[in-house]
Amino acid sequence: MRTQAPAANVLHTIPIAGAGPAGLTAALSLARHGRACELYECRADVGERFHGDYQGLDNWSTACDVLEELRAFGIEPSFDSMPVHEMTLYDPWNQPHHCRSTKPLFYLIRRGAQAGTLDYALKHQVLQQGIPIHFKRPVELTDQGIVAHGPRRGNVIAIGYVFNTDMADGVFAAVCDHLAPKGYAYLLMHKGLGTLAVCIFDDFPGRNLYLERTVDFFSRQVGLRMHNPRRFGGVGDTSSGPHLTQVGHRLHVGEAAGFQDALFGFGIRYAMTSGHLAAQAISTGDAGIYDRLWKSRLGGYLRTARFNRFLYARSGCLGYAYLINRVCKTREPREWLRRFYAPSPLKSLCLRYV
Secondary structure (H helix, E strand, O other), X not given: OOOOOOOOOOOOOEEEEOOOHHHHHHHHHHHHOOOOEEEEEOOOOOOOOOOOOEEEEEOOOOOOOHHXXXXXXOOOOOOOOEEEOEEEEEOOOOOEEEEEOOOOOEEEEEOOOOOOOHHHHHHHHHHHOOOOEEEOOOOOOOOEEEEOOOOOOOOEEEEEEXXXXXXXXXXXXXXXXXXXXXXXXEEEEEOOEEEEEEEEOOOHHHHHHHHHHXXXXXXXXXXXXXXXXXXXXXXXOOOOOOOOOEEOEEEEOHHHHOOOOOOOOOOHHHHHHHHHHHHHHHHOOOHHHHHHHHHHHHHHHHHHHHHHHXXXXXXHHHHHXXXXXXXXXXXXXXXXXXXXXXXXXXXXXHHOOO
């Protein structure tokens, strides 16, 4: 008697290599579509690349609020988050400029394995869905699945301190090559916790000097008071834009695929979006549409960010000051940034020649 062959790629468990925001988002999206999956993480817990430091979750890329977009992905934003409506930006001559937006410019979130962080909240939701996470189990996918590990290389370095403080909540940033070559320095404080860091795109051997200068700068400008400071550091890759997004039935997401804001390194939203899109492609039974999905949703933004990075890196002090003035003097900074980041045919054309 002839037996019927099982349907291919319908009931098998999808492996996901990496339990960062992109991998965890992919797992939750797959579960929402009724697909079984499991995660493999080389570290002992989620978020171990980080130290409870504050980071920004971009809210200017689209008119839709990022937390609403995450809910549409099936993710409950149960992590601690502070909507940032205003901040102080310092130009290369140390002059402060105040920026205020009606809607949140971004959300201040923490990264790490601690309760309240983005990573911890996503892990909790994944485990609630009964999705296994295999810690200390690195895996190299050879056939199919979702590749969601961190960057394999780096062209951006961020170093700084996480600390306790008795200072009031505040968001401060400075753009000056004396503090952070081709990048920026920042100070983020909320509920007695703080993060101070420099994000540098050039002169990596001098990173310790730039960090010392940044501590001194914010001490003079805002009276910085750090208690129990803990040093941290990390790398990011904004060098080449998306790469290796799809190899056969293996779909690369997040930093593993190069989904990163080339201008300032805001990559969390892109990472989570790519994880959701990869899960969506797999759930349709046609993983081959992943390239079409991410190019439609993210491609234009990534190209524009690369062009903006090219201009920013070559503009010097006058260019930095121009950007700060435009953001701070406009009536709605979030809307101005949305247009600045939005896909532009002209910028895409110019990118071919840079």
